[in-house]
Amino acid sequence: MDEELAMLRHLIGQLQELLHNASPPPPPPPPSSPSSFYLLHHPHYQNRWCLPCIEETSADDCCDIVMAAGKRPGIFKMLETAKPPHVKRSRKERRSFTQGDDDTSGNMDQEIWQEFPQDLFEALLSRLPIATFFQFRTVCRNWNVLIDSDSFSRCCTELPQTIPWFYTITHENVNSGQVYDPSLKKWHHPVIPALPKKTIVLPMASAGGLVCFLDIGHRNFYVSNPLTKSFRELPARSFKVWSRVAVGMTLNGNSTSHGYKVLWVGCEGEYEVYDSLRNVWTKRGTIPSNIKLPVLLNFKSQPVAIHSTLYFMLTDPEGILSYDMVSGKWKQSIIPGPPHLSDHTLAECGERLMLVGLLTKNAATCVCVWELQKMTLLWKEVDRMPNIWCLEFYGKHIRMNCLGNKGCLILLSLRSRQMNRLVTYNVVTREWTKVPGCTVPRGRKRLWIACGTAFHPSPTARA
Amino acid sequence: MIVLKSSDGETFEIEEAVALQSQTIAHMVEDDCVENGIPLANVTGEILAKIIEYCKKHVEGGGGSEEELKIWDKEFIENIDQSTLFNLILAANYLNIKTLLDLTCQRVADMIS
Numbered sequence: 001m002d003e004e005l006a007m008l009r010h011l012i013g014q015l016q017e018l019l020h021n022a023s024p025p026p027p028p029p030p031p032s033s034p035s036s037f038y039l040l041h042h043p044h045y046q047n048r049w050c051l052p053c054i055e056e057t058s059a060d061d062c063c064d065i066v067m068a069a070g071k072r073p074g075i076f077k078m079l080e081t082a083k084p085p086h087v088k089r090s091r092k093e094r095r096s097f098t099q100g101d102d103d104t105s106g107n108m109d110q111e112i113w114q115e116f117p118q119d120l121f122e123a124l125l126s127r128l129p130i131a132t133f134f135q136f137r138t139v140c141r142n143w144n145v146l147i148d149s150d151s152f153s154r155c156c157t158e159l160p161q162t163i164p165w166f167y168t169i170t171h172e173n174v175n176s177g178q179v180y181d182p183s184l185k186k187w188h189h190p191v192i193p194a195l196p197k198k199t200i201v202l203p204m205a206s207a208g209g210l211v212c213f214l215d216i217g218h219r220n221f222y223v224s225n226p227l228t229k230s231f232r233e234l235p236a237r238s239f240k241v242w243s244r245v246a247v248g249m250t251l252n253g254n255s256t257s258h259g260y261k262v263l264w265v266g267c268e269g270e271y272e273v274y275d276s277l278r279n280v281w282t283k284r285g286t287i288p289s290n291i292k293l294p295v296l297l298n299f300k301s302q303p304v305a306i307h308s309t310l311y312f313m314l315t316d317p318e319g320i321l322s323y324d325m326v327s328g329k330w331k332q333s334i335i336p337g338p339p340h341l342s343d344h345t346l347a348e349c350g351e352r353l354m355l356v357g358l359l360t361k362n363a364a365t366c367v368c369v370w371e372l373q374k375m376t377l378l379w380k381e382v383d384r385m386p387n388i389w390c391l392e393f394y395g396k397h398i399r400m401n402c403l404g405n406k407g408c409l410i411l412l413s414l415r416s417r418q419m420n421r422l423v424t425y426n427v428v429t430r431e432w433t434k435v436p437g438c439t440v441p442r443g444r445k446r447l448w449i450a451c452g453t454a455f456h457p458s459p460t461a462r463a
Numbered sequence: 464m465i466v467l468k469s470s471d472g473e474t475f476e477i478e479e480a481v482a483l484q485s486q487t488i489a490h491m492v493e494d495d496c497v498e499n500g501i502p503l504a505n506v507t508g509e510i511l512a513k514i515i516e517y518c519k520k521h522v523e524g525g526g527g528s529e530e531e532l533k534i535w536d537k538e539f540i541e542n543i544d545q546s547t548l549f550n551l552i553l554a555a556n557y558l559n560i561k562t563l564l565d566l567t568c569q570r571v572a573d574m575i576s
Contacts, residue, residue, distance in 0.1 A: 108575060112549050120556060123564065127572035 119151075126155040130162060130227070130457040131184050150257070153460040157255040161456060164407035167203045167211050167226055168452030170438060175200065178438050178447070179226060181457075182409055182424055187438045192224050194231040202451055204247035206406060207305060208256045209458025212249050214264075221247075221262060221274070223463040226455070232463035234262065234274055238284050241266040248303035248310035250325050252277070256461040261325050263310060273325065276463075283328055291321070291332045301345040302405040302453060304353060311353060313346045320346075320353070320372075335377050338370060347404025349427035355379055356402045356410055356425070365393040367400065367412060369425065383430055385423070392419070406454035411435070413449035420448050465492070466500030467515075473508035474500060481518045486559035506554045513547065514554055517563055540570045 166180040175197075179188040195201050200216040210230075213222040221234040245264040252259040259277035269287035274280070301313035308325040319334040337344070337355075344357030353372040358365055367390070370379035384390075396416040404410030408427040415421070422435035438447045465482040467475045483489045491497055503511065520535060527535075543551070548567060555563040 109545050112545050116549065117553070120552060120568075123556075123568045124572050124575075127569050128576050129572075132576050 122149070122152040122155045126152065126159055129183065130165070130459070131181055131186070153255060153257060156458060156460050161407065164409055164454040165457045166403050166411045166452055166454050167206070168403070168411075168438075168449045169200075169202060170447035171450045177203065177226065177452075180411065180435065180438070182411075182433075182435075185436055187436070190226050192226065192231065194224065194233075195222060196220075203453045205249035205262070205303065205305075206453045206455035207249040207260050208251045208254075209456050209461030210249070210256060210260065210463055211453060211455050212247060212262050214245070214247060221264075223260075223262070223276075225458065225461045225463060227457055227459055228461075230461065230463045232276075235279060235281065237264070237272055238281050239270070239272075241268075241270060243267050244299045246299055246303055246312055248305055248312070248323070250305045250308050250310065252308075256458075256463075263323060263325065265312070265323075271323075273328075287321075287330050291330055300343070300401075302403065304346045304348040304405045306348060306351050306353070311346060313344070333377055335372070335379065338368070338379055338381070343398075343400040343402070345402040345404065347402070347410050347427070348406065349404075349408035354382075354404065354410075354427060356404060356412070358398060358400050359384075360398075363395045364390070365396070365398050366390040367414070367423075367425075369410075369427070383425075385425075385432055389421075389423075389432065392421070401449050401451065403449070403452050403454050406456060409454070411449070411452075411454065415448040422449070465497060467511060468500050468502045469506055469508040469511045470504050471508050473511070475511060475515055477515055477519070478522075480522050481515065484518045484521060484560055484562075486561075488558065503558070505557045507550070510547065510550045510554050513543070513551060514558065514560070514563065518560070521562060536566055540566055 163183050165182070167177050168180065170178050176189065176191055179190055180186075181188065195213065196215065201213045201222065202216065203211050204214045205212045209227070210223050210225050213224065214220070215222075219240070220236070222231065223234065224231045241264075243266050245266050248263045248265075250261050250263075252261065259275065261276065262274040263271060265271035265287070269291075271283075271285060271287065272281045273283040275282050303310045303312045305311075310323045310325065312321045312323075314321050314332070317334050318337040319332060322331045322333070323329070324331075338357070338359065340359050340361055341357045342360060344355055347354040347356050347369075355370040355372070357368060357370075359368045360366075366387075367385040368381055369383040371382045372378075373380050393414070393416070396419075398414055398416050400415075401413040402410060410425045410427065412423045412425065413421075414423065420437075422437065424433045424435055425431070426433070464476050465479055465488070467477065467482065467488075469475070479492070483492065488501060491501055506514070517539060520539075521532070540548075548570065552564065552567045552571070555567055
């Protein structure tokens with residue numbers, strides 16, 4: 001409770017500061033660089049690869065150590081040796097690759113792979129682990145051209161969906177995001193240079209690899225790909241809403257190249273939809289009167305998107321409010337919540353709606369997972385956190401934040417006065433896994449997650 | 464039965480179901496130009512043999528469980544040298560065998576990452 005008060009005071013302070021300062025405009029698009037290497041610290045490049053600007057390394061980010069050791073992953077050698085379309089190689093370059101190679105990674109025999117056809121590169125690159133894209137500090141011209149190409153984008157969308165990553169704001173570091181990669185169990189500390197620095201910006205929703213942010217003053221929306229820093233500031237909304245809003249995001253097709261939509265809805269029922277293809281806010285309206293208002297949205301619960309429908313959790317009456325982005329229709333479903341439930345949030349797995357929450361009976365607290373039965377519109381319990389883990393919470397007042405709006409992986413942040421636990425739950429394999437603590441550079445404490453969103457990491461999503 | 468001819472003159476006679484895993488060959492069969500065997504100018508005998516080995520195993524889901532097939536795939540791909548892997552990718556691309564292309568590309572991605 002104390003921590004929350006401190007955070008609230010901090011946030012109010014920030015808001016006051018914001019009201020006295022103008023926020024800086026986003027940087028203009030960069031001129032194209034003549035050199036063939038794009039270096040890291042170029043905060044003005046919006047659509048270029050801008051890798052984590054980590055001034056101090058944290059123990060969690062060993063990618064820096066790898067790069068510092070001077071190892072150059074095999075992929076760069078391959079890219080450099082490929083025959084790019086109109087570039088003439090100097091005699092000097094040609095000589096350097098037939099000399100012996102001190103390639104220490106991957107043992108790729110250059111003599112064989114240098115003939116690899118350009119058009120198959122994309123098939124290879126799209127299969128690299130996402131973390132590879134996230135780690136590279138310097139890239140060559142070919143790499144950038146490839147990443148930006150439509151055919152590479154198509155290759156990536158054809159592959160099966162990856163495990164979601166989580167973009168979070170931790171309670172101490174409200175000014176930058178901490179991204180968790182569950183496949184490698186690593187935390188990354190990206191900086192999105194285009195986001196305004198003087199205000200707190202919160203991740204609210206995601207779709208197709210893009211994360212939608214809203215600043216704490218509820219004024220401006222921003223959409224960015226945390227891996228590539230592709231960025232867009234959305235135009236101002238038609239009308240201001242000072243109350244809390246719930247935000248949902250959907251793709252029009254199966255990738256960002258077909259555009260996306262962002263919906264915000266306030267608790268008086270006012271809402272608006274942003275259309276990325278036309279770059280305008282549209283469909284402004286109020287939730288129809290057949291739905292009981294005021295709508296008490298559970299703002300702590302993230303809305304969940306399944307295809308083009310958004311699902312919001314309602315507190316009173318208990319149930320779900322859904323909005324179809326295509327037809328523009330709202331629908332309310334009354335669904336009684338499980339008893340003794342707190343800190344509950346909606347989650348999604350394979351087009352099924354799930355509910356995750358804390359069940360407290362007497363002094364015992366446990367994390368439970370329910371699935372919505374479509375036929376009966378009732379929650380059915382499908383799993384619980386193993387007893388041994390729950391014992392740790394016995395008699396303590398536990399708060400939980402949960403991120404599960406994408407994919408079948410749910411990130412849970414459990415905290416009490418003395419303790420802090422981060423856990424992931426895989427809905428498909430029913431596995432509960434501990435998450436390594438997130439420590440930021442210069443930080444000491446293990447942090448708990450204040451808010452965030454799951455997202456599917458995509459090197460090609462464009463805002 | 465379908466006859467395939469490699470670039471270096473070797474001939475391979477295989478069942479239609481096996482050959483049809485290649486979209487390229489499937490189109491040729493549809494267009495009815497397979498009377499005297501199918502010449503594959505871009506694929507050597509050695510590589511073609513490997514491809515046929517893969518396709519035979521993968522006919523109708525491999526006949527075993529999914530797990531068994533995955534294990535077989537893993538052994539298949541780990542026991543080939545880089546030069547063969549390189550040529551397999553090119554051949555799988557030319558012959559348009561999606562599952563083999565996926566397997567080989569993933570293997571290379573794993574090797575370089």
